[in-house]
Amino acid sequence: MFPETSRSAIRMKTLFALITFVMFTTAATAQDANALLKEVDDNLMPDSYEAYRKLINEEPDGSKKEYTFYTVKKGRDKIAMLYLLPASEKGRATLRVGDNMWLYIPSVRKPVRITSLQSVVGGVFNNADIMQLDYHVEYDARTVEEQGAEYVLDLKAKTTTVAYDRLKMWVDKGKKLPTKIECLTEAGMLIKTIYFKEIKDFGGGIVRPSVIETDSPLFKGYKSVMILAKLKKKEFKDEIFTLTFMPNMESLR
Secondary structure (H helix, E strand, O other): OOOHHHHHHHHHHHHHHHHHHHHHHHHHHHHHHHHHHHHHHHHHOOOEEEEEEEEEEEOOOOOEEEEEEEEEEEOOOEEEEEEEEOHHHOOOEEEEEOOEEEEEOOOOOOOEEEOOOOOOOOOOOOHHHHOOOOHHHHEEEEEEEEEOOEEEEEEEEOOOOOOOOEEEEEEEOOOOOEEEEEEEOOOOOEEEEEEEEEEEEEEOOEEEEEEEEEEOOOOOOOEEEEEEEEEEEOOOOHHHHOHHHHHHHHHHO
16 A cells, blocks of 8 residues: 555656647647648638639629639738729729728728628628738637547637638548638627638649638528639739829739
């Protein structure tokens, strides 16, 4: 028989070893989850690129409104977008640098601030969805689980300025590309679901979903669809992602 002090010491050592194991396992899981998230980002978008996209907003009565954009991105936190269609929107531009966003309207001739949760085009996609930065820039991956042919990542916003408090991301194990994302509040309430569809080879080693759809229990009967028509790697100067350059976006095409 061990003396009581010896038994207490053994229990303390066992408890310490268990806590250390849990902490190490949790840290290793988070590290693996963030590495996977970074790989997903790398597969979705080059570091710098130009793209042509169409956005379709569908309403409950079946009516649709379509927009066509020219988009450029540089690095982790700079993205700018020029409206091409409809004609009534032509010449408008939006700019995002980190958490800051602006809208330029030719008739106003002055950029105005907009927020991530607003939508300058209406529909279910908000400004943060349309001008999406890399996920690993805005979110920490806390855990990763396996569900059949997919991984499921639990993502937590790094700051309170991010559009969604939490994301739950399903990732194809083989392609390392997202198939579905649930956007959630801190309490776990579903805001919207984003679906990634129709894998396409854009050339230059870029193979990714070309169609992104979203719906929301908060907007029953509404749906928004984003179609990526062209995407290629391209380098841009920093001056392009400034307020003074917004009226000159057309010169990039």
